[in-house]
Amino acid sequence: MNLSVNIAGVTLKNPVITASGTFGSGEEYAEYQDLNGLGAVTTKGVSLTPWMGNKTPRVTEVYGGMLNAIGLQNPGIDTFITRDLPFLSQYDTRVIVNVCGKTTEEYLAVVERLSDTAADLLEINVSCPNVKEGAIAFGQNRDALFAITKEIKKKARQPIIMKLSPNVTNIAEMAKACEAAGADAISLINTITAMKIDIYKRSFVLANKTGGLSGPAIKPVAVRMVYECAQAVKLPIIGMGGIATAEDALEFIMAGASAVAVGMIHFHDPNRATQIVQDLIQYMNTYHVEDINELTGCVR
Amino acid sequence: MKHKETAVIIKQEALSDGIFSLWLETEAATLAKPGQFLSLYPKNAARLLPRPISICETDKINGKSAIRLVYRVVGGGTAEFSTFKPGETIDFLGPLGNGFPENARRALLIGGGIGIPPMLMLAKSRAAREQSSREDTLIVTGYRDNNTFLLSELSRYGTVYGAAEQLCADLFTDRALRNELLFIPIRSARQTESFPLDGASDREKTGAVPFTEGTVLDAIKAFELSADVIYACGPKPMLKAVKDFALEKGIPAWLSLEERMACGVGVCLGCVCETAEPDPHSLVTNKRVCREGPVFAAEEVIL
Numbered sequence: 056m057n058l059s060v061n062i063a064g065v066t067l068k069n070p071v072i073t074a075s076g077t078f079g080s081g082e083e084y085a086e087y088q089d090l091n092g093l094g095a096v097t098t099k100g101v102s103l104t105p106w107m108g109n110k111t112p113r114v115t116e117v118y119g120g121m122l123n124a125i126g127l128q129n130p131g132i133d134t135f136i137t138r139d140l141p142f143l144s145q146y147d148t149r150v151i152v153n154v155c156g157k158t159t160e161e162y163l164a165v166v167e168r169l170s171d172t173a174a175d176l177l178e179i180n181v182s183c184p185n186v187k188e189g190a191i192a193f194g195q196n197r198d199a200l201f202a203i204t205k206e207i208k209k210k211a212r213q214p215i216i217m218k219l220s221p222n223v224t225n226i227a228e229m230a231k232a233c234e235a236a237g238a239d240a241i242s243l244i245n246t247i248t249a250m251k252i253d254i255y256k257r258s259f260v261l262a263n264k265t266g267g268l269s270g271p272a273i274k275p276v277a278v279r280m281v282y283e284c285a286q287a288v289k290l291p292i293i294g295m296g297g298i299a300t301a302e303d304a305l306e307f308i309m310a311g312a313s314a315v316a317v318g319m320i321h322f323h324d325p326n327r328a329t330q331i332v333q334d335l336i337q338y339m340n341t342y343h344v345e346d347i348n349e350l351t352g353c354v355r
Numbered sequence: 356m357k358h359k360e361t362a363v364i365i366k367q368e369a370l371s372d373g374i375f376s377l378w379l380e381t382e383a384a385t386l387a388k389p390g391q392f393l394s395l396y397p398k399n400a401a402r403l404l405p406r407p408i409s410i411c412e413t414d415k416i417n418g419k420s421a422i423r424l425v426y427r428v429v430g431g432g433t434a435e436f437s438t439f440k441p442g443e444t445i446d447f448l449g450p451l452g453n454g455f456p457e458n459a460r461r462a463l464l465i466g467g468g469i470g471i472p473p474m475l476m477l478a479k480s481r482a483a484r485e486q487s488s489r490e491d492t493l494i495v496t497g498y499r500d501n502n503t504f505l506l507s508e509l510s511r512y513g514t515v516y517g518a519a520e521q522l523c524a525d526l527f528t529d530r531a532l533r534n535e536l537l538f539i540p541i542r543s544a545r546q547t548e549s550f551p552l553d554g555a556s557d558r559e560k561t562g563a564v565p566f567t568e569g570t571v572l573d574a575i576k577a578f579e580l581s582a583d584v585i586y587a588c589g590p591k592p593m594l595k596a597v598k599d600f601a602l603e604k605g606i607p608a609w610l611s612l613e614e615r616m617a618c619g620v621g622v623c624l625g626c627v628c629e630t631a632e633p634d635p636h637s638l639v640t641n642k643r644v645c646r647e648g649p650v651f652a653a654e655e656v657i658l
């Protein structure tokens with residue numbers, strides 16, 4: 056049975072990845088699951104300098120999911136390279152570094168700093184809805200997305216995955232812009248901009264007013280978007296958004312994803328990505344699937 | 356490997372209006388330290404995030420390790436917990452967080468509202484130490500009104516004082532207390548003179564918990580309490596007042612903070628509090644309440 060998949064020339068032992076921001080840099084959840092069993096770990100977004108993030112409350116639960124407005128708090132690329140990357144390198148899994156910035160120059164500087172490190176793939180976060188400058192602005196405009204993808208591609212030593220925002224009218228157009236600019240892969244979806252109101256306090260629950268919706272509540276939207284992108288581009292796709300079970304992961308794969316990322320469901324079960332790998336194997340055994348790649352995009 | 360644990364519910368009872376006491380059978384009890392918490396998962400599949408609840412006490416029940424939680428019903432998750440019956444199970448993570456550092460001889464334990472439960476475990480742990488006597492553990496409990504809870508149990512391990520914002524002595528709801536203890540209610544801190552206390556020796560005879568109308572700070576002032584160290588858990592305005600009091604008196608203080616959590620283990624960065632010094636994780640000034648906390652030195656945090 057073959058579970059391994061190929062993303063832009065990098066082989067992952069299985070298609071199950073952790074989603075950025077829901078797994079830190081692996082350290083905390085390494086106490087709960089064996090990272091060696093995962094296809095890859097995607098890190099929390101890393102910027103050029105340390106970022107404070109937003110005021111609290113930053114998180115809240117909603118029906119079947121949660122809102123977050125963390126605002127990309129992170130220690131910056133230097134500490135990431137000296138402390139977090141070596142931690143992940145101990146494991147026999149691929150490392151995908153999620154990169155964020157406020158300007159094109161900041162993205163480029165982070166990408167360059169990563170060029171001679173153990174990072175296997177770079178995921179460019181142009182879709183975080185929770186920071187005022189940069190980030191999502193690049194991901195909501197076709198031309199801006201094309202331009203930044205092209206710039207980063209020039210500098211990056213590792214293959215680049217452009218992470219798309221669902222907060223657009225036509226996500227397939229965004230995928231096409233990435234492909235035209237030379238991206239190696241795309242990942243989707245980031246969180247959906249949302250809001251929760253505290254009716255007793257008559258105010259917003261989150262200090263940031265809005266936050267990104269993630270969890271099972273967004274899965275049907277995410278599956279539809281992965282399908283639309285798969286029809287529009289030839290790039291490998293990492294699908295995510297509300298994956299909680301192997302069945303969910305298979306929906307994304309059949310819609311066109313080569314690999315999947317497991318996100319906020321870890322807050323419900325810190326071992327979930329590993330569990331999904333095991334359940335995928337069981338599905339393949341039961342339904343006589345020789346190669347997981349047979350299933351990618353099998354639904355047209 | 357750590358994992359999501361499953362505990363069996365041993366018993367559950369209402370202590371007061373909307374306040375429940377839940378005993379869970381779990382080996383995690385043997386690891387628990389005062390000030391740590393469990394994060395409990397609701398069963399309703401639409402409620403995915405675990406609810407952080409402080410460990411109130413650990414014990415052996417019928418030879419099995421058990422953890423007690425005392426919580427207030429405030430929303431869907433806690434409402435669900437309150438329906439759980441003995442024999443049913445509940446999933447959780449923990450013990451989580453750092454807990455209170457224990458060393459000082461004479462300590463002032465301050466609990467406000469649903470911040471009172473962790474003080475029971477701390478008081479009990481102190482009582483189990485050879486060098487500290489019941490008189491060395493001063494406990495101040497703050498309530499909204501007559502809906503008191505845990506007073507008689509706290510009295511086993513320390514000398515307890517009470518404060519209630521709205522007080523009516525006849526209406527105390529702590530049933531165990533009504534039977535076992537006598538109150539010396541002080542109508543307001545300002546009126547202490549007209550309701551003199553006869554000192555600790557008299558109190559011991561009657562077992563009474565003196566109450567004052569007002570906040571925990573009013574009680575501390577009214578009863579002229581002091582100690583080598585302060586431990587506090589409660590709402591933010593209370594912690595702010597305790598911090599100011601501790602700094603003014605030069606008493607080291609440990610504060611247990613509350614913040615909205617998602618993961619509970621340090622991954623999501625949802626639960627941060629502002630700190631004076633850079634945090635070890637992100638090198639900004641945002642420590643994680645679930646991991647570096649929930650207990651912080653008073654001067655460490657900006658409230």
Ligand SMILES: Cc1cc2nc3c(=O)[nH]c(=O)nc-3n(C[C@H](O)[C@H](O)[C@H](O)COP(=O)(O)OP(=O)(O)OC[C@H]3O[C@@H](n4cnc5c(N)ncnc54)[C@H](O)[C@@H]3O)c2cc1C
Binds near residue numbers: 407409425426473649
């Ligand atoms: C370290 C720590 C220890 C705590 N210890 C206790 C305790 O011993 N006893 C007790 O009764 N309560 C305690 N709390 C508060 C308790 O976590 C909340 O009351 C509870 O999560 C509410 O859940 P709900 O589903 O009933 O409310 P809802 O309002 O429906 O919950 C919605 C979401 O908001 C979160 N939330 C709501 N209120 C709070 C709050 N005050 N703090 C943190 N998250 C909140 C919930 O966890 C959930 O994710 C503690 C909180 C923290 C952070």
Ligand SMILES: Cc1cc2nc3c(=O)[nH]c(=O)nc-3n(C[C@H](O)[C@H](O)[C@H](O)COP(=O)(O)O)c2cc1C
Binds near residue numbers: 153183298
């Ligand atoms: C708390 C939290 C933090 C996140 N941080 C990041 C981030 O730093 N960079 C990023 O590209 N996506 C981030 N995301 C988005 C996730 O990677 C993912 O795209 C999204 O949550 C959908 O997947 P899910 O429903 O499985 O969580 C974050 C999501 C959550 C819940």
Ligand code: FES
Binds near residue numbers: 620645
């Ligand atoms: S709750 Fe996720 S970091 Fe504290």
